[in-house]
Amino acid sequence: MPNEVKSLNEECGLFGIWGSNENETAGLIHDGLHSLQHRGQEGAGIVVMDNEHHIHRHRGLGLVSQVFSDNYVFDDLKGNIGIGHVRYATAGSHGVKNIQPFTFHLDDFTDFSLAHNGNLTNADTLKRTLQSKGASFNSDSDSEILGQLIKMSKQVKFIDRLKEALRQIKGGFAFVLSTGDELIAALDPNGFRPLVIGRREDGSYVVCSETCALDQVNARYIRDVKPGEVVIINNNGITNDFFTNDTNLAICSMEYIYFARPDSVIHNVSVHEARMRMGALCAKENPVDADVVIGVPNSSLSAALGYAKGSNIPYDMGMIKSQYVARTFIEPTQKKRERGVSMKLSVVKSVVEGKKVVLVDDSIVRGTTSKYIVQLLKRSGAKEVHVRIASPALRFPCFYGIDIQTTEELIAANHTVSEIKDIIGADSLGYLSVDSLIKAINLKNDHGEGSGLCTSYFDGKYPTPLYDYQAQFDKSAEELGLYEEDNYIERSI
Known part of the structure; x- marks a missing residue:
């Protein structure tokens, strides 16, 4: 598309809440997503878990105000835990089937939902492996892969299933998940995408992509989610764990340049x-x-x-x-x-x-x-x-x-x-x-060394292997002479 008038676009914005009044949860998620609308305009969705652990979801194509234009929609979204998502597609086709949050059922275990911001660099390889083991995908978004990995896991506890799955995916990812009892946030080992935690005066906790969404729902900023971290919010408050200790902050510099709202604070x-x-x-x-x-x-x-x-x-x-x-x-x-x-x-x-x-x-x-x-x-x-x-x-x-x-x-x-x-x-x-x-x-970065930024779009120095994208990048880079001595860049790790 050589003549395309194209702007930069990022995949999506995330918003999750735990412990709010069951009649207010969906409305708060709606308001939070509205403040994150700049992160994705293709579609929006909300999932709420009720007290009996039943999942209620509404999603559609368009802006938040269009998808949730009818007030009656909120009558079916009652519960104390919920997550929301605004999407711009970087992987997967355009359509309702790819609008998140996605929902999953685990036999004799629990139902859960998830929303994702980022892009998995080994998605094709993982999807082929999962399909060979009998996994059935309902979308063509790479975001569904984590849910399928959780379903395939043999671990007993949900958090152990999640950590095992997170260790298998590569690339940039921020996830917000909800089960019947918990709100969970997870970030890739480099923290490419922002994710923050806040708390409202009523005691409810919020996890979202930017602090501007905390401000929108009158939540006090607590901290940023750390690279490689899993944050669990439930009746015991906030606890955390790490699915890997091999971490190094390299947040996308375009968040500061372009994507984030100017009233947000990142790290x-x-x-x-x-x-x-x-x-x-x-x-x-x-x-x-x-x-x-x-x-x-x-x-x-x-x-x-x-x-x-x-x-x-x-x-x-x-x-x-x-x-x-x-x-x-x-x-x-x-x-x-x-x-x-x-x-x-x-x-x-x-x-x-x-x-x-x-x-x-x-x-x-x-x-x-x-x-x-x-x-x-x-x-x-x-x-x-x-x-x-x-x-x-x-x-x-x-x-x-x-x-x-x-x-x-x-x-x-x-x-x-x-x-x-x-x-x-x-x-x-x-x-x-x-x-x-x-x-x-x-x-x-977390070690007090380096910039803590990913600047690969400017200098070609990617902080991780590119996995499924490596051959594609090598081909275009060599065609443009980017590996030649006078214009040398390092191949990815």
Whole structure:
């Protein structure tokens, strides 16, 4: 799809609650999912466990407000424990069958449900193995694999079944599970995806993808879930265990750059403040003589403010984003996609007319949207447009939960900065360096060494083996000459 107007998209957002009033649980999950809507707009679902351990579920395609538009839906979602999910597909097809949470029945054991954020890098291998042992899959999402591994386990206790299953899956994963008595959270050994714990005044506990969802339901932040950790919440309070001790925090740096809401805090780092620092350091590395700084709404506004402060160039609201236009990259034709972008973004002409403009964005994927925005600004009277990207150039795929899994779709993997500048029609183009990105986020891993970040999309250094994706990556990397001496990257571990 060479002409696709494509943004970055992550798989989903998670929300779970334990110990709430049975009449309020589904509503609280709904509100939490609404605050996580930016993490997935394809579909949403809620599962609630009642006092008799029966599972009640409602799910559908569309936004949270669309899936749960009828109040009567909540009449059937009664219970003290529940989990919810918003989805954007990075693995598996689009359709209701892949909308989570998924539910499972264990004969003479217990029923349970789960929701997943991330991408399993050995999913194909595991699925073939499970099917050879008689497992039947109800979806084509990799998220169902954990449930099938739990069902296949010979362990007696559910937590032991879960830990055994978690040791078999690889890649990036954050899971929230519910049984009749417990809410459980689990995170991969590198903690690629964020997951936080909070508590409400009524004593109920919440586990969710971002702290903004805690704020939405008036829950007090307790802490982040640790890499390799399993957190169990039940009548005994919070207990924890680890399914592996071989852990090393490498959270996805795109959470800070793009995915998370600016009012969220991840591992004690404010997303808004990190983006401000990214912008300021980008101004230091890529100075330019200009009249005004503007940001591409909405995820780039914090970085644009930082660039303005770092450069002493005035910041202004030069672009407006309509909140009522659907995603554009799924439109079937280029003409419709471009029309969608034009409906979504508009220029405040009085801000840019006759001026040299610094346009700050968080990333460039294919370059098509950047080209359109530069043209839009120039048609609105901008004298010059200098594009500044408050992150390094995206040159490598992500296999841990972002829907960019080939180098062919990344403009920076195929063109130099100078070539990209010409392609998008900018007067100049500058990216933030990897070192400055790490400095801006200022996160240390659990061992006090390294950045605590995954920056593989920028430098090609993946913190884990790629398993089922390794051959695919090697093929595209060698075609692009990424293993050659002058452009050397390490093959994954």
